[in-house]
Amino acid sequence: MKKTWFFLPAAVLLTAAPLQAQNLTWFGSTACFGGATSSPSNRVIIPSCNLNSSTSTSMSWDSNDNSNDRSSISFSINEYNAADWPGGPASNAASNRSLAFNSVGQTRNLYLGYWSFDRDEGNDLLSAFLSMNLYFDAGTLNLNNNLKIEDVNQSGGDAIRVLGIDNPVAFSFGGYNYEFRYTGFDNWTNNQPNTESNYCQGAVDNALPVTFTNDVQRKLCGSITYTGRTQVAEPATLSLVAAGLMGLVGVARRRRDEA
Numbered sequence: 001m002k003k004t005w006f007f008l009p010a011a012v013l014l015t016a017a018p019l020q021a022q023n024l025t026w027f028g029s030t031a032c033f034g035g036a037t038s039s040p041s042n043r044v045i046i047p048s049c050n051l052n053s054s055t056s057t058s059m060s061w062d063s064n065d066n067s068n069d070r071s072s073i074s075f076s077i078n079e080y081n082a083a084d085w086p087g088g089p090a091s092n093a094a095s096n097r098s099l100a101f102n103s104v105g106q107t108r109n110l111y112l113g114y115w116s117f118d119r120d121e122g123n124d125l126l127s128a129f130l131s132m133n134l135y136f137d138a139g140t141l142n143l144n145n146n147l148k149i150e151d152v153n154q155s156g157g158d159a160i161r162v163l164g165i166d167n168p169v170a171f172s173f174g175g176y177n178y179e180f181r182y183t184g185f186d187n188w189t190n191n192q193p194n195t196e197s198n199y200c201q202g203a204v205d206n207a208l209p210v211t212f213t214n215d216v217q218r219k220l221c222g223s224i225t226y227t228g229r230t231q232v233a234e235p236a237t238l239s240l241v242a243a244g245l246m247g248l249v250g251v252a253r254r255r256r257d258e259a
Contacts, residue, residue: 024138025097025098025099026097028077028135029055032049032051032054032131033046033057033075034049034145035129037128038124039126040124043061043062045061046128051133055077056074057130058073058075071117071123075114075116076114104226106225108223108225111186111201112200112221112222114218114219114220115219116217117215117218119212119215120158123151125158129146130149131143134180136173138176141180145165146164147163148165149162159213160212161209168180175229176226177230180223181223181224182208183204183221184204184205184208185221186205186206186219186221187205187206187218187219188216188219205218
């Protein structure tokens with residue numbers, strides 16, 4: 001007597017896991033200037049800076065005589081405290097900031113730190129980069145050479161152009177996907193640092209790329225956008241696929257027995 005086999009169809013469609021949102025906890029940042037080039041060479045001074053631990057960084061460049069006519073940029077990462085931003089980020093403290101993402105495409109703005117450009121007669125810088133590490137509970141985002149500074153020579157003084165490189169930067173933590181973007185600079189008001197909780201929370205005053213032709217103090221701003229989850233098969237779908245494969249095995253055996 002021939003055997004009768006019952007099997008499930010092999011054509012089982014894979015379904016994706018729902019694009020759930022994930023909250024990130026931002027603990028703080030570090031930063032360093034680097035990758036500087038000049039003409040003539042060796043005109044740029046960047047004090048020793050460790051990207052894994054430095055919360056402030058600076059560089060200066062000279063026109064010709066290594067004296068007091070050096071142009072310079074300094075950058076210090078944000079240092080919120082609990083009074084100014086409850087739960088806000090601070091690189092050397094236990095406090096942090098929760099970034100809630102409720103849906104795909106939602107963006108959270110970040111105040112990254114304090115930027116100061118001192119314009120003088122130094123005009124030999126060709127280019128340099130700012131690198132940052134952003135520390136989250138889910139992992140570290142390494143932004144290596146993603147903010148570029150270019151010198152714009154002008155008679156009687158110096159100017160710089162700031163632009164994003166590979167901007168935005170895509171990254172993932174545990175299958176959750178995001179994009180980071182340097183958005184630009186906000187004007188610095190008469191308020192001292194750490195007195196407002198809404199820095200960089202609206203449209204920036206100077207979107208990238210931007211050229212600074214005078215001394216400026218600005219807030220460097222960025223943003224993170226949640227772009228969804230990496231699509232994976234659900235456990236129930238995997239069970240259906242396994243059942244379909246078992247059905248194919250049954251077909252193969254029946255055909256063999258009937259042969």
